[in-house]
Amino acid sequence: MTEAAWGNGELARAVNRTGTETGQRLKYDASAVSHWLGGTSPSAKALPVVLETLARRLKRPITAFEAGFREMPTPADQSTDTVSGLVDLGSLDMDPSRRGVLTAGLYSVALTIPGWPDVVGRFARLRTDPHLRIGVAEVQAVVAMTERISDLDDQFGGRMARPMAASFLVNTIVPYLRADASENVRKAMLSAAADHCYLTGYMAVDERHDSLAQRYYTKALELAGHADDHLTYCTTLRGMSVQAVDLGHGSAALRLAEAASSASPQAGPRMRAFLAGQQAHALAQTGDRAGALHHLRTAEVAMEQAESKGKAFGSYDPATLSYHIAQVSYELGDREGAIRALRHSATIRPAVYRRGRMRHRSMLAEWQLEAGRLEEAVQNWHLALDDYPTIQSGRADDRFRSMLSATRPHRRNPHVRGLLDRARPMAGGQGRARTVREAMT
Template sequence: MPRKPVRPLILEALSRRLGRPVTASDAGFAASAEPDSESGDTVAGLIELGSADMNPGRRTVLKGGLYSAALAVPGWPDAVERLARPARDPHSRIGMADVETVVAMTEHISDLDDRFGGRMARPMAAAFLVNTIAPFLRADAPDDVRRAMLSAAADHCYLTGYMAMDERVDGLAQRYYTKALELAAAAGDHLAYCTTLRGMSVQAVDLGHGPLAVRLADAASAASPQAGPRMRAFLAGQQAHAAARTGDRSGALAKIKEAEAAMEKAESRAKAFGSYDPSSLHYHVSQVRYELGDVAGSITSMEASSRLREPVYRRTHVRYHAMLAERKLRLGRLDEACADWHRVLDDYPHVRSGRCDDRVRAMLALLRPHLRDGHAREVYERGRPLLREKTA
C-alpha cells in the first residue's frame, strides 16, 4: 500500500493516463486520497477549507495541493444532490439584507483583486467565508432568502477560487471552484454554475490542459441554454480559446464568430461583477489568433484589448503587456517588446499575483540572450530586483 501522501499523486497519474477519473476505491486504496477528509456537508467543507486558508501555517500545505486534470466535474443534478442539508442553528435567522451584505462584500473584494491581485485579497475572502457566510448558510431563512444566500455564497466561493488560481495555488482553486458548483446548483443558479465551469476552463487552458478546457467550456455553455447575448459571448469566447489550444481551427473560428455576433447584440460596456465586455472579446480573439499561428494578428487584438481596459485593472495590464512583449520579441521587435515590458514594470510593484510573477520571470529569461542591447539590459536590470523583492 503506498504511503498516504503519495496516493493522490498515483491517482492523478492513473487518471491522466487512462483519460478518466480513478478514485481511491478504484485503485484499491483503503483510505481516502484527500489529504484532509471533508464530510458530505458542503458548509462544513467550506469551513474546513476556508479555515485552513486563513491560517498562515496551513497555507504552505495548501499550496502543495494537487491540481487534477482528471477531475470528475459534477453535472447539474449530481451537484444538487451533493449539497447535504447543513445542521441548522435555530437561534439564528437571516433576511435579504444579509444577502445584500454578502453581495456587497464580494464586489468589494473583487475590486481589490482587480487592483492588487489575488495574493492581497484572498485571506480577507477566506475569513469572510468562514466567519460570516458559513453561519448564514446554517441559519433559518425563508426559501427565497436561502436560495439567494446560496447563490451569493457561490459567487464568493468562485471569486476566492479565482484568486487562488491567480496566486498559482491551482489545487486549492479547484477545490473552491467545486464548492462553488455545489452551492450554485443548490441555489438553482445556472448563471453562477456556468460561470464557475467557465472559470475552471480558463484555469485548465492556462495550465496547458486543452482537452479538459474544452470539456469544461462546453459544459458551461450547455448549463446555460437560455443565456442572454452577453453571457453567450462570455461562454463562446472561452470555448473558442479552448478549442484553439487543442488545434481545432474550425471549431475555434466558429465559436469566436459566435462570440462576436452575440457581443454586437449586447450593451457596449458593463460594470457588473463577472461581466464580459469588448476588451474581453478582443482578448479572446487575440488568444485564438495566437494559438492558430497568427502572432502578428494576436498582437493587434491584444493591443485593442489593452486600450479598452481601464487603468485601474493593474493586474490585467501587467499580463496583457507581458504577452504583447513576448509576442513582439518572437517576431524580432525587441525595442517594442522592451517598451511593453517597461509598462509591465510600472504596474508590477502594485500587484501581488502569482501569474504576474510568472510573466516577469519569463521576461527575464527571454531577455538574457539580448543583454548586449542597451534597452534589453535596462529592462532586465529594472525587473530582476522587483521580482526578487516580490518572491523572497
C-alpha cells in the first residue's frame, strides 16, 4: 500500500471497482482494509481481486505472500508441462458445468510472459504412444480444421465456435502431440497447435473471457517456442497487445507490442505493419503523440511492401491499417479524422468478416453521435443491426449495449425511436430486453 501510495479507503474503492469485472458487487471500505492490515484475509473469492488490484497499480505480479495474506509462498496452481496444461485447460472449457469457474478470473496486466529464449526449442520429450504415429497428413488436417473454425468465428462470433475449438484441442491435437513422429513433423504439429491455441484465445477475447484468453495465449507462446515458430509467437504477443489496448490498458499493450517487435527481427512486411500499427495505437492511448504518428507511418510504409496474401487468420490488410489509423486519430483527439479512416476501413473490409463489420459500424455510429451527427449515427447503427442477430459475440453485445446507452438521451427523436423499436426483438435475455425498455422510456 505504501508503494502504491494508497490509503485504506483508496485501496477499498479500487478493489470494489476491479471486482465488478467478475460480477462481484464488493462493498469494502476503509475498515475492511484495517482488518486486513491487522491480520485477517479477504474471502477466497475476493483475494484474487485484491491481488490483481495491487498488481495493476504497481505494474507487476503480486502474490498473496507478498501482500501479507500468506505466511509462506505457495506453488503455482498450474501444470508445468505444456501438454498436460492443455488437457486441463481444454477439458474445463469443454464442460459447461465448470466453464463458469474457468471464465471468472480477472485479466492480469502484470502477467509474466515467457520470453523467446525461455521457450524456444525446449519441448520436453514425452512418452510417446507406440500405437499412434503421425505424419504430414495429420498436420494438414489440424491446420485445415483450425482454418475452418476461424472462418466460422469470423462469420458467427467466438461464442459459437470456441466450444468446438476446445474439443478439437483435447480430443485430437493433444493425442497428436504425444504421438510418435519425425522431428520435422513434430515441430510442424507444435506450430499447428500453437496457431489453434492462439485462435481459441482470440475467441475467448471475443466472448469477453479475458483471463481465459490469457491462459490460451500463454500456451500458444509456449507451443510456438517449442516449434521454433517465430511468426506464431509474435502473432500471439500482438494479439495480447490488441486485447490489452481494447481493455484500456495502454501501458501493458505497449509492453506486449514492443515484446512482439523485439522478438521478430526478421518479420515480413505484413507483420512489421501490424506490429507498428499496434504500437501506434498503444502509444496514442498512453498520450505519446509523436511516437504514435511515427509508428503509424512505419506501418503505412510496411503495408505498401506487404505481400497480397497472408495467413487465414491473424493477417494484416489495408482495412485493418485504416482501423489502426482511426483508433490513433481518435485517441489523439482528431474525431473527424477517425471517422474518415473508420469509414474507409468499412468500404474495403472483406464481406466475410461479419462480426468485425458489425462492431466497427457501431463504433463509427458512436463517434458520429459524439460529433453531433445523429442521423448518420442512426443509419450506421441500422447497418450494424443487419448483422447483429447472426453473431454470437460478447464484443458485439458490448456494442449493442453501448448503442442503447448512447441513444438514451435522444430517445424522443423519431429516428432513434425507430432504431430502438427495431432493437427490441434482438435484445434476447431479460436483462438486455429491460435495458431496451429503459432506453425508450
